[in-house]
Amino acid sequence: MLLLSLILLPFLGAAVAACMPQHARNREAWFAAIIALCGLLLTLSQYAVISEGTALRYQLNWLSAFDLNLIFRMDGLAWLFSVLIQGICLLVVLYARYYMSPKDPVPRFFAFLLAFMGAMQGVVLSGNLIQLVMFWELTSLTSFLLIGYWHHRPDARRGARMAFTVTSIGGLCLLVGVLLLGHVAGSYDLDQILQQAEQIKAHDWYLPILILIALGALTKSAQFPFHFWLPHAMAAPTPVSAYLHSATMVKAGVFLLMRLWPVLAGTPEWTWIIGTAGVCTMLIGAFLAIFQHDLKGLLAYSTISHLGLITCLLGIGTPLAMVAAIFHTLNHATFKASLFMAVGIIDHETGSRDMRKLSGLRRVLPYTAALAIVASAAMAGVPLLNGFLSKEMFFAEALMVGSASNWWMSAAAVMMGIFGVAYSLRFIQVFFGPLQTDGGEEVHEPPRWMRFPVELLVLCCLVVGILPELSIGILLEAAAASVLAEQLPEYSLAIWHGFNLPLTMSIIAFIGGIVFYRWLQLKCNLRQRDKVPLFHRLNGKESYEATMLWLAASAARLERSLSSRRLQPQLLLLILAGMAAGAVLLWFMPTVPAQLTYTPIHWPFALLWLAGTACAIAAAWQAKYHRLAALILVGGTGIVTSLTFLWLSAPDLALTQLMVETVTTILLLLGLRWLPARISAKKLQLIASSRDKLRRSRDLLIAISSGVILSVVSYLILIQPENQTISRFFIENSLPLGGGSNVVNVLLVDFRSFDTLGEITVLSIVALTVYALLRRFRPAAESIKLPPQQTNPIDPASIQTPAEQAGSGYLQVPGIYIRLLLPIIIVVSVYFFMRGHNLPGGGFIAGLIFAVGLIIQYLLAGTAWVEARLKMQPHRWISVGLGLAVVTGLGAWVFGHPFLTTHTAHIYLPVLGELHLPSAFIFDLGVFAVVVGTTMLILTALAHQSVRSHRVPGANPDATNLQQEDR
């Protein structure tokens, strides 16, 4: 529970922080600090448990069958990282309070920062690898948001995108790697995986697993050749750089390697992949750092180099190297975070981070200078500071690699030391020499509390550097023990180990570094040099950009060559694929059934279909030039289909089809008005080209063959004996369990009501989409005018409004009986609704009947007349309907049943007698309301276009006059 709160607290905090007012800098910062502090205190309170070597564990089962459970575990390593993450977060929040400008939108900043902290906590505390990957991706996402915080700056956007692309590609590799690992180990549970080290290392998949997981870790920790994103991520605000790019996020990769160290390390492949990447990164990063002009750039490359060092230690793979790696991770976090903050102060006070423009800052920023110099001494590995200790351990480990004759590793280590000293000197150069600042304004020390985090971190560097065993020894041991278990080596954290080889190496590095730096200054004009010697061609950013461009271009090319924007070829392919599927189906279908059971032919039925198919063919033939005729013909086919349902024992379907047929016809009639007039080719004396003829014959062939295939498939299905399906269950249980005899209706509103809920949701979405699309509807110019039938001067109806036509004009007779029909139709609709559970009817059918009753009023007397008398508001019907359906479903929870379980009540009413009232009835009422709402919304929205379009400027003035008479 405690572990869960460690994760939830930051995320909840992020949500709250995001809602806080824009300019409440203090409140925001206090709030974020309290969240971080709570987490930190909670974590620290577990110290006693953790230091004994026990791991806390919290498990929340989710999909146990797939081994996907929410597991949090905290052992020594996770505890140490957790303290680091929360502790630095606390300091960064304090620092950011002063760093962020009042103009910046701070709620966003603190919200992202807290969310990032939560994600990072998730990574270190996850006990399930899939879950770890999820939090891993979440850190990529939140860091993307943080790097791109100043999104008005193009470099911030680019840097954020680059960081996100690289780390999330790594994250995908990691996911695959973890899936493979979980498959090999038979579980994603970290505890179980860690116990199967031998099996995993012996498995055939070991190498792919290693490579994929290494890709994930190396991209995250900015290791060569993926290091290029980190310098570009420096476009982030400095607190973000201090937090993400020195202390936490880039350490996630290292953390992962440590976490899986027992399972993956100790093989030659591991040493080669991880070790090589580490050594290359360490050297290239350190070398490039010397030649930076941007203070943050220098720190970024130095971070890359130090991460390389840690990776290299992990690659060496001995237990002692592991201890050194954990130790250096901590040390690096403290001195690098403090250096970033110091740079932030310099930037904040002088307005520049360019080392070419800054010098002598010691005079104006004495405290900051002292702090930064101590921190950079730690970075260079000066004795009595924490950096020295872990670097000594690294040198010692480097000596152990290979044998006495193989001194390459040692040489690389010393080289790294030399470069490290050189760039540290370069860094502190800004504090010495004559005073020179970029801006003209007075430079002064920052506020007291802005410097406090730096002071605290530098103090840590000193304490750890002077009293290592007392200050950090026990923590380090707990962390190392949690990874190494019984392999925990003997080691000593003393400052003085006597005059030995690592110390000699340190001394060589110091002297070499100072000499190298002087040489660079004198011979290479380091201060003004633009190009990095040797490595200036090695530009990760350019290759990244080139790759991205190439990807986009080839995707576009592929799209052009493989796909078409034209509808017809796409539909053609779809139909051909469908035909192929049908043909395959035919191949596998049993052609001769056990006993042929034919139903005798009903001749009226045959005649019916003669008409139905004739209608269909005629519609296909006429749809181009005679749209109205085609619409009527399609309607004919629809009626025949409806009668077929009735004939073949599906009364519900017959009713639904009939009503839908009606509303569809009205719908299309409303649309016809906006289509262009089409004069037949014969009248225009157009002659179809041979290409057109060819295409028509091809389409005809496809149409006929697809029809034949479907016919044969249908016929073969029809002569098979009936299969046993779940229908049996529905028929047997509809009455006893569902309490209704109409099995189809019970299926819809009870057994499968969740499907129906989905369906009415789709209906509502479609209706709203139609409505929204029509709000922006702009008809073509030539269809804005009133159609000639309505403006014919000889026709007296053309000068009457629709309401007048129905009231006293030529529609007087239908006017009377259609208005009379409305209450009758409503009663019929209610009747069909009420009996729906037991006899044909139900929400769908009743809703459609109700809608048709209203629509014919519109047809008769026009929109204006109806809407002056009836405020329909179909949106409300939809929302009430959906609400009813969902509330009915939720009601089941009150009784402790799953969502949408039906509950039946029997109510006795005085006149009507006993009323059987299942909750499905209320659900059906929801369906009814949704159906009425959607139908009315779609149809009236379309109908309103005819009224609205006359207001479009440039419309026919006659039409406008008519419209005015309309009112």
Next chain:
Amino acid sequence: MEIILALAIGILFASGVWLVLRPRSFQVITGLLLLSYAVNLFIFITGRISLNKPPLTLDETALDPALYADPLPQALVLTAIVIGFATTALYLVVLLGSRGLTGTDHVDGKEKETDE
């Protein structure tokens, strides 16, 4: 009866396919209507032919599946019919919008050189 239904489904489907492949948007919408009849009937007949056996289990003592038509395809088709109406409406509105914006009722929004 089987042969009539099979032929009817085939003919409706063929007419629909022909229309769906035409270039004018109204032809396509008509085609979709015909296709939906054909497909609805096709799904429906997977429950085989039953005459005078609507799935209304009014008699509590006779719950034998052999006495009733298969309710499952019926329920599927019922929702399909209603959804079919909604998609037709959506297509119609898109069609009208495209016609208003592009000035043509060709499905691709522009006339081809060799107009059909």
